[in-house]
Amino acid sequence: MNGKKAVMAVSGFALFGFVNVHMLGNLQVFLGREAFNRYAELLRAEPALLWAARIVLLTMVILHIWASWKLMVLNKLRARPVGYVMKRSIVSSYASRTMYWSGPIVGAFVIYHLMQFTWGVGGTSHDPKDPYGNVVHGFQVIPIAIAYVVAMGLLMLHLYHGAWSMFQTLGVNHPRYTPLLKRFAQVVSIGLFLGFSSIPASVMAGLIQ
Amino acid sequence: MKLILHIWRQKNPSAPGKMMRYPMDNLSHEMSVLEMLDVLNEQLIVKGERPVTFEHDCREGICGSCGFMINGVAHGPMPATTVCQLTLRHFKDGEEVYLEPWRAHAFPILKDLMVNRSALDRIIAAGGYISVPTGSAPDGNTIPVGKGDADRSMDAAACIGCGACVAACPNASAALFTGAKIAHLGLLPQGQPERNKRALKMVAQVTRELFGSCSNIGECEAVCPKEIRLEAIARMNRDFLAGSWTER
Numbered sequence: 001m002n003g004k005k006a007v008m009a010v011s012g013f014a015l016f017g018f019v020n021v022h023m024l025g026n027l028q029v030f031l032g033r034e035a036f037n038r039y040a041e042l043l044r045a046e047p048a049l050l051w052a053a054r055i056v057l058l059t060m061v062i063l064h065i066w067a068s069w070k071l072m073v074l075n076k077l078r079a080r081p082v083g084y085v086m087k088r089s090i091v092s093s094y095a096s097r098t099m100y101w102s103g104p105i106v107g108a109f110v111i112y113h114l115m116q117f118t119w120g121v122g123g124t125s126h127d128p129k130d131p132y133g134n135v136v137h138g139f140q141v142i143p144i145a146i147a148y149v150v151a152m153g154l155l156m157l158h159l160y161h162g163a164w165s166m167f168q169t170l171g172v173n174h175p176r177y178t179p180l181l182k183r184f185a186q187v188v189s190i191g192l193f194l195g196f197s198s199i200p201a202s203v204m205a206g207l208i209q
Numbered sequence: 210m211k212l213i214l215h216i217w218r219q220k221n222p223s224a225p226g227k228m229m230r231y232p233m234d235n236l237s238h239e240m241s242v243l244e245m246l247d248v249l250n251e252q253l254i255v256k257g258e259r260p261v262t263f264e265h266d267c268r269e270g271i272c273g274s275c276g277f278m279i280n281g282v283a284h285g286p287m288p289a290t291t292v293c294q295l296t297l298r299h300f301k302d303g304e305e306v307y308l309e310p311w312r313a314h315a316f317p318i319l320k321d322l323m324v325n326r327s328a329l330d331r332i333i334a335a336g337g338y339i340s341v342p343t344g345s346a347p348d349g350n351t352i353p354v355g356k357g358d359a360d361r362s363m364d365a366a367a368c369i370g371c372g373a374c375v376a377a378c379p380n381a382s383a384a385l386f387t388g389a390k391i392a393h394l395g396l397l398p399q400g401q402p403e404r405n406k407r408a409l410k411m412v413a414q415v416t417r418e419l420f421g422s423c424s425n426i427g428e429c430e431a432v433c434p435k436e437i438r439l440e441a442i443a444r445m446n447r448d449f450l451a452g453s454w455t456e457r
């Protein structure tokens with residue numbers, strides 16, 4: 001049980017690192033078509049590196065989902081088979097209580113995201129040579145752009161709790177530093193939301209064409 | 210003062226239970242919640258009905274026997290207070306008050322508001338001790354203990370094993386209880402030789418009892434009558450991870 005939670009924290013930490021780097025990379029869309037496409041090409045320049053990164057990420061995703069599934073069955077089904085007539089939460093954050101919702105929805109979003117921009121089967125026009133164009137065309141479909149913003153809102157919720165919880169799980173807690181870690185989680189999760197969402201928002205507003 | 214009680218009534222561990230309504234009148238705001246139940250039980254006995262079973266012993270907040278949910282919160286609305294210490298002045302006149310037993314797979318309901326908390330004893334038995342030859346008491350101060358360590362160990366040792374942390378946790382996790390026991394011993398020199406092994410053994414027992422896993426949500430900390438902190442859980446995680454490498 002504790003071991004699975006550690007797996008969750010380590011894999012969550014890796015995915016957390018990835019989403020930060022991914023957001024910074026994506027923000028280059030604001031530098032224009034050429035710069036963004038050059039960056040996209042750079043990522044694919046060395047197939048061995050690309051595949052190494054993909055395999056590591058996929059492993060982390062599988063571990064994270066496997067551990068959360070096992071713990072979900074324990075926590076939500078077995079540990080309290082008969083629920084309360086009346087139960088109130090008094091201090092916990094909404095984000096912390098909804099990890100088992102925000103996580104799977106973000107997971108489903110990631111699958112659609114890959115379908116759309118990696119495999120080109122998301123239903124929007126796809127040109128492997130022009131990632132910038134794919135982004136613009138993708139987000140000109142308003143419902144898709146809104147779905148992205150919503151998914152990023154859920155990722156923000158997941159990391160609002162997860163990005164400090166992973167430290168606690170790995171045994172890091174100190175009256176001086178834990179409040180800072182919580183603040184770190186809040187700032188970074190909101191920053192991720194704003195950074196990622198700025199792209200569909202800018203396309204919808206016509207700032208990126 | 211008046212209160213309208215809704216109490217979980219269940220005859221035995223396998224019988225189905227349900228909430229029953231008991232309007233109470235002429236209560237004093239100085240009574241504790243348990244004293245109010247004493248009054249109710251006298252009335253029920255006079256009427257020839259089955260009294261409400263609840264667990265209690267010291268009635269001064271130190272034994273950990275008492276404890277149930279009051280309006281959805283373990284030990285009721287006051288922080289750092291057991292139900293035996295909770296007086297009626299914290300309720301509004303005429304308020305509807307719901308009393309319900311702890312609920313967890315590992316805490317089977319015995320009757321009404323009383324659950325079986327033996328699972329916590331089995332967690333202690335699995336490793337919550339130090340192995341020393343007993344005999345005459347050793348001289349004081351032969352083993353130096355830092356003041357900070359002694360204080361924090363004492364804070365953790367304040368855990369009375371009431372089970373409120375399990376009851377409040379959405380996952381029915383016993384992490385705060387187990388963390389408190391591990392911190393209590395692990396902060397002292399006497400606890401060092403078995404420190405990592407203790408965490409492994411106690412956590413293994415927690416798993417066997419089918420308590421849930423900790424999500425670091427913090428509801429336990431908020432209801433703990435002895436104000437045990439989440440820091441104790443981090444310490445358990447640390448000792449558990451260390452033990453996973455060092456023990457064989």
Ligand code: HEM
Nearest residue numbers: 009012015016065068099100103104107162165166169424
């Ligand atoms: C970009 C994707 C994701 C990132 C960055 C991420 C990150 C994290 C982090 C850092 C934690 C905290 C670990 C801890 O409490 O020690 C966590 C917890 C959790 N994650 Fe994720 N996660 C992601 C996707 C997912 C997905 C797809 C799922 C669902 C299958 C999921 C389910 C969960 C659950 C249920 C928890 C709570 C575990 C608990 O508190 O017991 N996550 N995640």
Ligand code: FES
Nearest residue numbers: 268272273275293
């Ligand atoms: S009866 Fe002992 S703590 Fe309440």
